[in-house]
Amino acid sequence: MSVNxxxxxxxxERVRRAPYHKWLGVELTALDEDEIEITMxxxxxxxxxxxxxxxxxxxxxxxxxxxxDFAVAARAGRGAPTVDLRVDYLRAAGPGPLRARGRVLRLGxxxxxxxADVFDQGDRKVATxxxxxxxxxx
Amino acid sequence: MSVNxxxxxxxxERVRRAPYHKWLGVELTALDEDEIEITMxxxxxxxxxxxxxxxxxxxxxxxxxxxxDFAVAARAGRGAPTVDLRVDYLRAAGPGPLRARGRVLRLGxxxxxxxADVFDQGDRKVATxxxxxxxxxx
Amino acid sequence: MSVNxxxxxxxxERVRRAPYHKWLGVELTALDEDEIEITMxxxxxxxxxxxxxxxxxxxxxxxxxxxxDFAVAARAGRGAPTVDLRVDYLRAAGPGPLRARGRVLRLGxxxxxxxADVFDQGDRKVATxxxxxxxxxx
Amino acid sequence: MSVNxxxxxxxxERVRRAPYHKWLGVELTALDEDEIEITMxxxxxxxxxxxxxxxxxxxxxxxxxxxxDFAVAARAGRGAPTVDLRVDYLRAAGPGPLRARGRVLRLGxxxxxxxADVFDQGDRKVATxxxxxxxxxx
Numbered sequence: 040m041s042v043n044x045x046x047x048x049x050x051x052e053r054v055r056r057a058p059y060h061k062w063l064g065v066e067l068t069a070l071d072e073d074e075i076e077i078t079m080x081x082x083x084x085x086x087x088x089x090x091x092x093x094x095x096x097x098x099x100x101x102x103x104x105x106x107x108d109f110a111v112a113a114r115a116g117r118g119a120p121t122v123d124l125r126v127d128y129l130r131a132a133g134p135g136p137l138r139a140r141g142r143v144l145r146l147g148x149x150x151x152x153x154x155a156d157v158f159d160q161g162d163r164k165v166a167t168x169x170x171x172x173x174x175x176x177x
Numbered sequence: 178m179s180v181n182x183x184x185x186x187x188x189x190e191r192v193r194r195a196p197y198h199k200w201l202g203v204e205l206t207a208l209d210e211d212e213i214e215i216t217m218x219x220x221x222x223x224x225x226x227x228x229x230x231x232x233x234x235x236x237x238x239x240x241x242x243x244x245x246d247f248a249v250a251a252r253a254g255r256g257a258p259t260v261d262l263r264v265d266y267l268r269a270a271g272p273g274p275l276r277a278r279g280r281v282l283r284l285g286x287x288x289x290x291x292x293a294d295v296f297d298q299g300d301r302k303v304a305t306x307x308x309x310x311x312x313x314x315x
Numbered sequence: 316m317s318v319n320x321x322x323x324x325x326x327x328e329r330v331r332r333a334p335y336h337k338w339l340g341v342e343l344t345a346l347d348e349d350e351i352e353i354t355m356x357x358x359x360x361x362x363x364x365x366x367x368x369x370x371x372x373x374x375x376x377x378x379x380x381x382x383x384d385f386a387v388a389a390r391a392g393r394g395a396p397t398v399d400l401r402v403d404y405l406r407a408a409g410p411g412p413l414r415a416r417g418r419v420l421r422l423g424x425x426x427x428x429x430x431a432d433v434f435d436q437g438d439r440k441v442a443t444x445x446x447x448x449x450x451x452x453x
Numbered sequence: 454m455s456v457n458x459x460x461x462x463x464x465x466e467r468v469r470r471a472p473y474h475k476w477l478g479v480e481l482t483a484l485d486e487d488e489i490e491i492t493m494x495x496x497x498x499x500x501x502x503x504x505x506x507x508x509x510x511x512x513x514x515x516x517x518x519x520x521x522d523f524a525v526a527a528r529a530g531r532g533a534p535t536v537d538l539r540v541d542y543l544r545a546a547g548p549g550p551l552r553a554r555g556r557v558l559r560l561g562x563x564x565x566x567x568x569a570d571v572f573d574q575g576d577r578k579v580a581t582x583x584x585x586x587x588x589x590x591x
Contacts, residue, residue, distance in 0.1 A: 371471065
């Protein structure tokens with residue numbers, strides 16, 4: 040029996056719901072026992088610089104945040120606003136789809152801590168983040 | 178004499194340059210001795226939820242990152258990649274333009290530390306961030 | 316009328332109470348409307364390196380954490396455990412007393428966000444931090 | 454052949470060297486290919502509160518920082534000052550020895566990113582941290 044409170048289809052629907060997520064094009068691509076995976080296709084509007092062409096750190100931060108957030112949602116059965124987010128950028132991301140994996144570090148009644156990694160097409164880790172989420176009434 | 182190495186027009190042009198910045202619509206609106214101000218108009222694609230309508234944390238993270246980054250660029254005369262970024266979300270941001278103010282905490286030869294705040298239309302601080310930037314050759 | 320819920324003497328007594336605080340030697344030296352100040356005398360056990368002699372980042376992190384925490388306690392009237400702490404080290408601290416100033420960024424029913432700066436004897440800022448505190452029942 | 458540039462005995466000697474580390478009592482207890490382990494015995498001066506008795510977050514932050522730092526030192530063959538440190542506290546640590554495991558996320562010529570976890574006697578993870586270190590000339 041899974042510790043997850045949402046099915047793949049339920050979580051996939053929630054991932055698509057936000058207008059900003061629709062614009063990013065993010066899709067749930069795996070819901071495992073311990074991790075979720077979200078894939079984001081490339082858009083030229085993601086560029087931070089053109090020569091050389093790099094993806095913008097703000098887009099990567101959004102992908103990390105939502106992957107950590109939906110890892111919490113999978114386990115808790117509900118969304119939770121981000122209290123704080125800390126991103127480490129490990130290497131520049133060139134144009135191309137990105138893949139994020141999110142996992143829960145601690146799920147409490149009031150707060151959750153989660154982390155996520157983002158990988159490029161060559162499976163190189165380009166960034167990693169940790170975040171705290173507010174789970175509701177204290 | 179200003180400690181800034183770039184004029185308002187030079188910095189404004191750089192703020193507009195990135196394709197992601199064009200999409201966000203960000204514009205330099207002030208370049209003071211100690212701070213820069215960047216204004217971002219509203220787009221419906223920024224929404225994280227529709228009912229109630231909230232701006233997405235990832236868009237706010239991008240605005241904080243670029244305000245801190247261009248505060249460094251104003252003083253150093255050149256851009257610098259983000260090493261890490263830490264965002265505290267203080268309140269939900271409803272639809273409407275956002276205004277960011279960035280300032281340098283430390284400008285070194287190899288590294289810079291800067292911070293930025295984001296305010297909503299009612300001048301309420303909705304989020305604040307600190308970031309480290311790499312000033313040398315990557 | 317002050318927004319603070321504790322008097323100087325009440326807060327000063329709480330600052331001294333923890334065994335680790337006794338060892339650090341920290342003392343409340345100011346309780347203003349917006350900020351508190353905590354002073355920490357020097358101990359040779361604080362050294363991270365001997366030649367050149369630098370204070371240890373872990374000691375500075377503790378001072379930042381407790382200055383932010385007691386800024387919250389002054390306003391809330393009660394202590395609150397640290398959820399997360401993020402420290403930026405701005406310059407090496409040589410031997411000598413350190414002074415921390417803490418202030419609240421947001422005081423909510425469930426969570427508080429606060430920040431603190433640490434200054435050396437020459438009033439140079441050596442480090443700065445932000446932290447989230449849990450205000451409810453754990 | 455190991456990717457580590459220091460032997461167990463060389464790293465163990467460096468871990469003991471700082472006066473603050475002597476006071477903490479930290480000892481290197483493992484140097485693996487990917488991780489180092491540092492063990493810290495209990496001292497009553499570590500207490501943050503007496504009833505119930507909890508270890509102080511500042512002591513845990515120091516242990517996390519040094520475990521991440523020496524994971525970098527093992528790989529790089531030299532020490533590196535901490536640029537920033539971000540700690541997530543996951544549960545209260547009661548009295549008793551703590552064990553930290555540190556690992557490198559990225560080792561660059563100018564900067565390194567590393568992380569560490571701290572475990573209590575019951576092998577519960579009590580805190581986790583990430584940090585950036587400055588590796589020298591940019």
